[in-house]
Amino acid sequence: MARKFFVGGNFKMNGTKESIKGIVKNLNEAQLDPNVEVVIAPPALYLQLARDELTKTGVEVSAQNVYNKPNGAFTGEISVSQLKDLGVHWTILGHSERRTLLGETDEIVADKTKFSIDGGVSVIWCCGESLQEREAGETIAVIERQLAALAAKVTAADWKSIVIAYEPIWAIGTGKVATVQQAQEVHEAIRKWLRANVGDEVADSTRILYGGSVNGKNCKDLAKEKDIDGFLVGGASLKPEFVDIINSNQ
Template identity: 85%
Template sequence: MARKFFVGGNFKMNGTKESIKSIVKGLNEAQLDSNVEVVIAPPALFLQLASSELKKDNVAVSAQNVYDKPNGAYTGEISVAQLKDSDIHWTILGHSERRTLLGETDEVVASKTKFAIDGGVSVIWCCGESLEEREGGNTISVIERQLAALAAKVSGDDWKKIVIAYEPIWAIGTGKVATVQQAQEVHEAIRKWLRANVSEAVADETRILYGGSVNGKNCKDLAKEKDIDGFLVGGASLKPEFIDIVNSNL
């Protein structure tokens, strides 16, 4: 079946009011492929600013994280209810930087994912392996372990609210990129796992993004692969080439 191409821009801990306005202005004025769903994720401080500045129907705003508890005494966290109240309907969860730098386990990421979905917020759910795991031949087993933790928490229509982003940790912010073949092999393995462990429909319908140092030069070749349904972009989402990545499926 045809899966709608999806491009996410993760600004990480970057940006000022002026730079966020400039990026959004560029998106508003660009000729974007209308058949692509675009989501940008500025720092939490700028979520409402970005949302208020956006004029494109096919561009939405995402949080970079959310907590798996209701409003309460959780200093520094953002709740699902607060995102909904701010008209933010997406969040990124399980990014390698959250997993490796902040110690979020597979189970914590899965719990957050379920809580977000139950509260009406869709999730860009990230998975990926380290260089050591890649060189040890453990890429697929690591991804399957992360998927299994997710599948233990979500079920049924929950999957309609999830976009999977495969992000090889060794290729994030390093300038290294998995070859087209390496990326396709993992995407195919993810879809195969979904088919065997969730359902045929979920395997066919779930969009799987590639997210390791994607840029304006490599995006078109990656976009041609049958199991790569878009990108989760880091540093390049702060630059004009983000438009080229959005339009890479044309």
């Protein structure tokens, strides 16, 4: 089954009105591969700005987080209905920076994912292992534990609204990147787990992205691997080379 290449840009807590406008202008004017689905995730303050500035077909806006409760007395949080009110239909969930810094457990991330999908917002669901876990040979076990928590909450139909992003924690923002072989091995293991525990259709159709210091130099080699269906890009999404990453599958 053909899987449409997908590139997400996670701006994290970076950007100003001026810089966000500049990034969006660059995307609007660039020659982007029409066979790639592109999603950019600016800070929540700039979601509306990014939506208003974007004119490029095939580029959408994503939140970086969403709360798993309806509107109400939840200071500082953003609801699914508020995202939809802005015309935002994607969110990133389970990023290691939220798992480690804010204590979001596998179960919390899974619950948020289900709540988002039920509300009509698709999810870029992140998973990944620490350096200590990799060196202990626990990479696949960690990923499978995270996947199991997700699978326990979502239905088979929900998977069409999920894009998986494998982000080894030790390679996020460090300048280190998994080798092509390391990345492919984990992506292959994720697809194998989906096939065994969810089903062939989900395993064949679910897109699995690589994240972790992806840049304009390493993206083309990574994109050639059969189980790497795109990227979730951090720092490089703030730079002009983001266009090269989007076009890396050509």
